[in-house]
Amino acid sequence: MSKIQVNEVTKKYADHTALDRMCIDIPERCIYGLLGPNGAGKTTLIRILNQITAPDSGEVLVNGEKLCQKHIACIGYLPEERGLYKKMKVGEQAIYLAELKGIKKAEAQKRLKVWFDKFEIGGWWDKKVEELSKGMQQKIQFVTTIIHEPDILIFDEPFSGFDPINANLLKGAILELRDKGATILLSTHNMASVEELCDSITLINNGKSILQGRVGDIKRQHDTHKREIIIRTDDIQPIFALGDTYNNIKVEPSDIHDEVKLTTYSESPNELLSQLMQIGELVSYKEVLPSMNDIFIQEVQSQNQVS
Amino acid sequence: MNKIGLIIKREYLTRVRKRSFLILTFLGPILMAAIYIIPIMLALNSSTDHLRVAVVDESRWFEERFTSNENHTFVTMHGQPLDSVKEMVKTGVFDMALYVPPTQLSLPSNAVVYSIRQVPLEMETYISSVMEKEIEAQKLMAQGVDPAVVNAVKTNVNLQVMRMDDKGNEKETFTEVQFILGMVLAMMVYFFIMFFGGQVMQGVAEEKNNRIIEVIISSVKPFQLMMGKIIGVSLVALTQFVMWILLTGVLYVGFSAFIGISNPELLSQGTVMAQEITSNDIMSNESVQSILQIVHSIDFGTIIVSFLIFFILGYLLYATLYAAVGSLVDNNTDSQQFTLPITVPLMVAFISSFYIVNNPDNSLSVWLSMIPFTSPISMMVRVPFGVPIWQIMLSVVLLAGTFVLMTWLAAKIYRTGILMYGKKLTYKEIFKWLKYK
Numbered sequence: 001m002s003k004i005q006v007n008e009v010t011k012k013y014a015d016h017t018a019l020d021r022m023c024i025d026i027p028e029r030c031i032y033g034l035l036g037p038n039g040a041g042k043t044t045l046i047r048i049l050n051q052i053t054a055p056d057s058g059e060v061l062v063n064g065e066k067l068c069q070k071h072i073a074c075i076g077y078l079p080e081e082r083g084l085y086k087k088m089k090v091g092e093q094a095i096y097l098a099e100l101k102g103i104k105k106a107e108a109q110k111r112l113k114v115w116f117d118k119f120e121i122g123g124w125w126d127k128k129v130e131e132l133s134k135g136m137q138q139k140i141q142f143v144t145t146i147i148h149e150p151d152i153l154i155f156d157e158p159f160s161g162f163d164p165i166n167a168n169l170l171k172g173a174i175l176e177l178r179d180k181g182a183t184i185l186l187s188t189h190n191m192a193s194v195e196e197l198c199d200s201i202t203l204i205n206n207g208k209s210i211l212q213g214r215v216g217d218i219k220r221q222h223d224t225h226k227r228e229i230i231i232r233t234d235d236i237q238p239i240f241a242l243g244d245t246y247n248n249i250k251v252e253p254s255d256i257h258d259e260v261k262l263t264t265y266s267e268s269p270n271e272l273l274s275q276l277m278q279i280g281e282l283v284s285y286k287e288v289l290p291s292m293n294d295i296f297i298q299e300v301q302s303q304n305q306v307s
Numbered sequence: 308m309n310k311i312g313l314i315i316k317r318e319y320l321t322r323v324r325k326r327s328f329l330i331l332t333f334l335g336p337i338l339m340a341a342i343y344i345i346p347i348m349l350a351l352n353s354s355t356d357h358l359r360v361a362v363v364d365e366s367r368w369f370e371e372r373f374t375s376n377e378n379h380t381f382v383t384m385h386g387q388p389l390d391s392v393k394e395m396v397k398t399g400v401f402d403m404a405l406y407v408p409p410t411q412l413s414l415p416s417n418a419v420v421y422s423i424r425q426v427p428l429e430m431e432t433y434i435s436s437v438m439e440k441e442i443e444a445q446k447l448m449a450q451g452v453d454p455a456v457v458n459a460v461k462t463n464v465n466l467q468v469m470r471m472d473d474k475g476n477e478k479e480t481f482t483e484v485q486f487i488l489g490m491v492l493a494m495m496v497y498f499f500i501m502f503f504g505g506q507v508m509q510g511v512a513e514e515k516n517n518r519i520i521e522v523i524i525s526s527v528k529p530f531q532l533m534m535g536k537i538i539g540v541s542l543v544a545l546t547q548f549v550m551w552i553l554l555t556g557v558l559y560v561g562f563s564a565f566i567g568i569s570n571p572e573l574l575s576q577g578t579v580m581a582q583e584i585t586s587n588d589i590m591s592n593e594s595v596q597s598i599l600q601i602v603h604s605i606d607f608g609t610i611i612v613s614f615l616i617f618f619i620l621g622y623l624l625y626a627t628l629y630a631a632v633g634s635l636v637d638n639n640t641d642s643q644q645f646t647l648p649i650t651v652p653l654m655v656a657f658i659s660s661f662y663i664v665n666n667p668d669n670s671l672s673v674w675l676s677m678i679p680f681t682s683p684i685s686m687m688v689r690v691p692f693g694v695p696i697w698q699i700m701l702s703v704v705l706l707a708g709t710f711v712l713m714t715w716l717a718a719k720i721y722r723t724g725i726l727m728y729g730k731k732l733t734y735k736e737i738f739k740w741l742k743y744k
Contacts, residue, residue: 082518096317
């Protein structure tokens with residue numbers, strides 16, 4: 001069942017079109033990646049989902065209902081450009097932000113305590129925000145985003161400003177939230193985290209969706225039939241000879257002295273494999289799918305050339 | 308709505324808890340009290356300072372004309388040369404020397420005071436008035452007029468000003484009091500709008516530049532945030548205002564108890580000086596009677612009610628504009644140009660109050676007190692002089708209507724402005740925002 005449906009949403013600003021008949025279908029209980037170069041329209045789409053701006057045409061459905069005021073309480077939003085009131089105390093501020101989302105003060109206090117302990121920031125309750133480092137502020141911001149336990153979470157570049165240890169902590173928290181039933185929209189330029197976390201993605205460029213689908217499917221679609229084969233043999237000479245007969249094979253010595261690495265782009269590798277197996281021992285055969293990074297660059301560049 | 312309530316609460320509490328608020332709250336009344344107290348202190352001080360003046364009168368007209376009292380002693384130096392008397396001033400035998408040069412046929416018309424220290428204004432005034440009186444008397448005598456006759460002819464006219472209404476009721480008015488009251492009220496409205504409007508602007512700019520704005524407006528509507536801030540700050544203003552009145556009252560009563568009971572004349576003297584009423588005898592024997600009359604002549608009910616209405620509505624009108632301008636403030640770009648449309652009408656209203664206070668019923672004054680951008684200040688100048696109730700009502704309706712209209716416009720600018728970063732803005736572009744959905 002789909003949690004969020006974006007149907008034909010268009011948003012124009014004075015001098016450009018930020019979103020052009022955008023359609024996205026975000027299934028329930030998944031982490032959905034929203035990718036695209038700077039200025040593609042991601043922030044506009046996110047702002048529409050948060051009802052900060054309204055679309056010129058088209059509609060957004062949440063749980064099959066038209067997006068409206070009551071959905072504000074079931075969305076948690078971590079904007080890319082984040083900030084807190086510098087002069088306010090951490091605890092006071094967290095409670096204020098929770099109350100704005102409709103949580104009672106006592107309940108907010110209880111939940112905040114749990115999350116503050118989890119993120120090891122319990123001791124900062126009475127500190128002013130301006131006394132904290134940027135990374136610490138990011139943690140607080142994250143906690144205030146999820147404190148009302150929304151079933152939709154929108155994270156815009158959530159990992160920026162975190163060191164690897166804290167980034168891991170955050171990843172764990174995001175996966176945990178998904179497992180508890182939240183639907184997460186993740187907008188990021190960090191392709192490694194997309195591959196690690198996202199189930200499905202949409203790639204936006206110039207206000208249009210240019211690529212949509214499950215991460216695995218997309219990778220399969222962009223398969224270049226690149227395969228890596230490692231052969232163990234005493235005599236590597238015949239393998240180099242093979243490289244000359246098949247024109248799309250690259251042969252290079254491996255790190256281990258009696259092994260050879262072959263890279264092939266053949267669509268029917270079985271014949272090659274059987275020949276290789278006569279020469280030596282097959283150590284590994286691996287399909288190498290393109291990284292999301294490559295797909296991103298390839299898709300955006302080819303689309304920009306067309307237009 | 309509940310969320311607006313939360314925003315109001317936060318805006319109010321964070322501001323009231325600030326040290327600057329506390330300082331201002333306590334400093335304000337102290338400054339106000341100082342206006343009363345300092346003249347009194349000065350009066351007390353000068354009376355203890357005894358001055359000795361040596362008089363070298365070579366014209367011999369004024370000898371023995373200067374009388375000594377507890378504040379000063381005049382000593383006539385018969386036949387002593389000026390230089391030796393100056394020496395005595397230098398060594399401190401006398402505080403100063405008055406020298407009148409010799410004259411041949413005419414009456415003297417100039418004199419010199421030699422002193423090491425600054426000569427008190429009081430002393431200068433006393434010396435010249437004694438001399439003028441003497442010269443006048445001599446001139447009158449030369450014309451064959453007895454100065455006693457002239458004194459007998461002098462008359463004081465007691466001019467009463469009575470305002471009548473159409474029912475034939477008459478009421479005495481005191482222009483000086485109305486004048487001061489009008490100016491004080493106008494100034495208070497002016498400074499409160501400037502000060503607290505500025506706070507709204509700063510608050511909005513702070514949220515925008517902190518980037519917290521996007522978090523907040525994903526929970527509440529920009530309009531709720533804007534109105535919450537404006538109302539929250541207005542409550543701060545009212546709190547400050549009430550605190551000032553209470554503290555000023557406490558200070559005034561406390562000071563009166565300290566000084567006033569033992570020396571009531573000085574207190575009234577100080578008050579008179581503070582209010583710049585030059586006539587010295589307004590507080591004399593009939594002072595109690597006239598104070599009661601003055602107090603009775605002022606329509607405090609109307610003044611307080613209209614002050615609250617015009618102050619609150621005026622503040623609300625300008626605060627929405629300040630909020631809109633605050634949303635345009637960006638750390639990177641210059642936003643000074645956008646405050647101009649706010650400060651200009653405020654300045655016009657403030658400066659024109661000097662004109663209105665002298666012509667409260669003039670047609671220009673009436674117009675200024677009707678135009679919503681100037682009316683909060685201009686009307687307050689006029690109110691102590693008595694304004695027809697229909698004019699006040701009309702002005703209030705116009706002001707309230709403009710406030711609603713401006714809120715609508717400001718909200719449109721605000722909700723686009725707060726999300727606009729790093730872009731050089733023009734009036735043309737802002738005008739386009741009004742059309743956004």
